[in-house]
Amino acid sequence: MKKKILVKNMVCNRCITLLEQEFKKSGIVVESIVLGEIVYGEKDGVDQLFIEKMLRENGFELVKDAGEMLTEHIKIALIEAVDQLEASSEENLSSYLSKKLNKDYSVISKMFSKQEGVTIERYYIHLKIEKVKELIQLQHLNFSEIAYSLNYKSSSHLASQFKTITGMSMSDYKNLQQWGRKPLDQIV
Structure with missing residues (x-):
């Protein structure tokens, strides 16, 4: 059975490589891994607490609620925008994020500010x-x-x-x- 988790603080390809190695070392088969998200095959004897501990030991956290999940998706979208310069000068940040996350910007903005204590723009x-x-x-x-x-x-x-x-x-x-x-x- 496949299980999907969302991971906080996964911000680059090195994070992906590190977590792939950690899951492999633990004998857990990773089906797919992208920034902020891992899909893996459940393994007997490996519970959620084990995975949370493994993530914490490597500087990551398991995302547990919808607000955290949206905030992580926002951060990943912003990091990608800066790294790949996706947000063109013709498109403002609010429309870029709305399109990328398929949500109204006011929802995105309020949730981010609530979770992080700072505006998206900042x-x-x-x-x-x-x-x-x-x-x-x-x-x-x-x-x-x-x-x-x-x-x-x-x-x-x-x-x-x-x-x-x-x-x-x-x-x-x-x-x-x-x-x-x-x-x-x-x-x-």
Whole structure:
């Protein structure tokens, strides 16, 4: 019999690889695994508490209610949008999320704010700033190209937002060489 669980803090392909390995090590057959969701074949002698413990030991949590589930789906959609630059400049964040999650934005927004204590927009800005830090660290793009690639209207808008969030200019951050990036599952 197949069982589906939703997992909190699964934010990248390394998370998927790690959990695949952990399930395999435990003798549990994974049918499918994507960000935030695992479908596996139930195994005799392996109960929900065992899986919860395995997840916790690796920095993940089992999602138990609908609000948490929706919040995790929102986070995953936002991380994908930043990583893949799916949210084009013609489409605003609210319509992107509504389409992606097939829900009215007001429902999405209220649930996210209730669960996380911060607005979707604020969370998205923090994600984008972490992406900016990554791009600065890689040194492949200049500040204007970074701003353009993340759909900012101008590099000065990005610079202002970066300074507001981090307390330093992008140039100061680049010169530090001590990157101080946050893991995506610890944003806000």
